[in-house]
Amino acid sequence: MKQLSDLDMLQEIQDRFAEATGLAAITVDYSGKPITKYSKFSSFCAYLREFPEYREKCYQCDAFGGLEAARRKKPYIYQCHSGLIDFAIPIIANEQYLGSILAGQTRLDETNVNELETIGRKSEWEKHEKAKEAFEDIPLIPFEKITAAAEMMFLVVNNLVEQNITRLIQSELNEKKTKLIEEMQLREHLEKELQRKDIQSQQLQMNPYFLFGILNTASNLSILEDAPKTGELICSLTEFSRYLLDNINSLVTLEEELNHVQNYLAMQAIRFEDRITFEIDIPDQMNESKVPAGIIQSLVDNAVIHGLEPKERGGSVTITGSSKGDQWILEVSDNGVGIPEHVLNNLLSWKEGTYSTRQSKGIGLNMVNQILVTHYGPEHSISIKSIQDVGTNVIIKVPKLMGRLMYA
Numbered sequence: 001m002k003q004l005s006d007l008d009m010l011q012e013i014q015d016r017f018a019e020a021t022g023l024a025a026i027t028v029d030y031s032g033k034p035i036t037k038y039s040k041f042s043s044f045c046a047y048l049r050e051f052p053e054y055r056e057k058c059y060q061c062d063a064f065g066g067l068e069a070a071r072r073k074k075p076y077i078y079q080c081h082s083g084l085i086d087f088a089i090p091i092i093a094n095e096q097y098l099g100s101i102l103a104g105q106t107r108l109d110e111t112n113v114n115e116l117e118t119i120g121r122k123s124e125w126e127k128h129e130k131a132k133e134a135f136e137d138i139p140l141i142p143f144e145k146i147t148a149a150a151e152m153m154f155l156v157v158n159n160l161v162e163q164n165i166t167r168l169i170q171s172e173l174n175e176k177k178t179k180l181i182e183e184m185q186l187r188e189h190l191e192k193e194l195q196r197k198d199i200q201s202q203q204l205q206m207n208p209y210f211l212f213g214i215l216n217t218a219s220n221l222s223i224l225e226d227a228p229k230t231g232e233l234i235c236s237l238t239e240f241s242r243y244l245l246d247n248i249n250s251l252v253t254l255e256e257e258l259n260h261v262q263n264y265l266a267m268q269a270i271r272f273e274d275r276i277t278f279e280i281d282i283p284d285q286m287n288e289s290k291v292p293a294g295i296i297q298s299l300v301d302n303a304v305i306h307g308l309e310p311k312e313r314g315g316s317v318t319i320t321g322s323s324k325g326d327q328w329i330l331e332v333s334d335n336g337v338g339i340p341e342h343v344l345n346n347l348l349s350w351k352e353g354t355y356s357t358r359q360s361k362g363i364g365l366n367m368v369n370q371i372l373v374t375h376y377g378p379e380h381s382i383s384i385k386s387i388q389d390v391g392t393n394v395i396i397k398v399p400k401l402m403g404r405l406m407y408a
Contacts, residue, residue, distance in 0.1 A: 044134035247293035307336025
């Protein structure tokens, strides 16, 4: 985004938008870093951001709002932790998410507010008298006006960016021809392999062409900026996808599965940086035991997405193994937000056969359970223990001996 030659024009559009609508606005890149100056930033928000705990919540709201708008590919209107109304406008060019415009810092009447999603837990800023006074000074704006402003800005900005990014990409292609050819060859090889295998894997609940899309995104990002971790991401993703292609519906050694998990963790480490830590503690004697391919990675992915993503900081996932009689015990633990009691009850209803796969937070765990039961029998269904705001433990049991085949 910073390489756009019309960045000054983007600032001017943002300023004029703020003056015309009375809404605050700021433009950020795909990682959430501001690339323009704030326009009409409210005194209420400026005051709250003097406090570290509120400032962090504001950053979290901004980050989530931009990503959600990018996922929807349209403006996303929401209520922030302080009770104000904001919206995020995704900036997209050539199907790539480049950043977003965050605007709002306004109020609505109660009827409209109740219809909007709220990001994060509400903060307790009302205990500050100065904040209460500043909040009351923020005007009420009709919801229809906010919607119209968001749609107008979406059209104007994305038109501008689309024109400039096309020229920018053409210039970068000329300068980095060799690098681009290598990446195109890598993508072509992966695409052919995907087509040859014709993967539509229910086991991992993902379309394999999703992987190709991520690889394409990483390649284009490397054109737009000098990102030293891009090559690392492509390498990890390539190994990740090869493993899936080669081992669908197969049993692999636990050592191979853990190598696959390491590739997954390497990609997540780039995404979350220091926000999430990972630890693997598996005895050496378990390395040759057999497990269904992708099963441990599915449990880790479930822990990251549903347990740790909603957590503001301090997330961790631990994979441990132990021996008990004729079975190996594998446990994936996280210190995330936990599973709500009604969702946990649905998950545990597998044994009664009443669980619905339409429960989105449980699809991954349900599939893992089905795979275990299919391979080893109903007595090997997974065990789940979860406490809200404390974390979740998922335990699976793998037999050391099946028929005449000794796994370890």
